Amino acid sequence: MSIFHSINTSASALTAQRLRMDVISSNMANVDTAGYRRKSVVLQPKEGNFSSFMSQAMSKQTTGAGNGVKVSKIVEDTETPFKLVYDPEHPDSDENGYVELPNVDPLREMVDLISATRSYEANVTVMNASKGMLMKALEIGK
Numbered sequence: 609m610s611i612f613h614s615i616n617t618s619a620s621a622l623t624a625q626r627l628r629m630d631v632i633s634s635n636m637a638n639v640d641t642a643g644y645r646r647k648s649v650v651l652q653p654k655e656g657n658f659s660s661f662m663s664q665a666m667s668k669q670t671t672g673a674g675n676g677v678k679v680s681k682i683v684e685d686t687e688t689p690f691k692l693v694y695d696p697e698h699p700d701s702d703e704n705g706y707v708e709l710p711n712v713d714p715l716r717e718m719v720d721l722i723s724a725t726r727s728y729e730a731n732v733t734v735m736n737a738s739k740g741m742l743m744k745a746l747e748i749g750k
Contacts, residue, residue: 615738621728639714651680692707
C-alpha cells in the first residue's frame with residue numbers, strides 16, 4: 609500500500625461525486641424540457657465488490673482497504689413515467705394535445721444533490737486529514 613493510498617482513494621470519490629453533482633444539475637436544468645429523461649450515476653468499486661471485501665474481513669485475511677470508486681455508467685430513468693400535461697398549443701404536443709414533461713422530481717434531485725455534496729465534503733475532510741498526517745510524518749525527521 610502506498611503512502612498516498614488514502615489520498616488517491618479520496619480523489620477518486622471526489623471525481624465521482626463531482627460528476628454526480630453535474631448530472632443532478634443537468635436534470636434540474638431540464639426540468640421543463642419536453643421528452644427529457646432523468647439521468648443518474650452508477651458508482652462501483654475500482655476493484656472487487658462488497659462481498660469480496662466482506663469475505664476477506666470475515667476470514668481475517670484482509671489485504672487492505674479498497675482502491676476507490678469509479679463511475680461505471682450514467683443511466684436514464686426508464687421506470688418513472690413522463691408527466692402528461694394537456695397543452696395543445698405546445699409545439700411538442702402529441703395528436704391528443706398532451707405534452708410529455710420530464711420525469712424529474714425537483715425534491716428528489718435536491719435530496720440527491722445534498723447527499724452528493726455531503727459526500728464530497730467528507731472526502732475533502734479525509735484528504736485534508738491525510739495531508740496533515742503526511743506533513744507531521746515529515747516533521748519527525750527534523
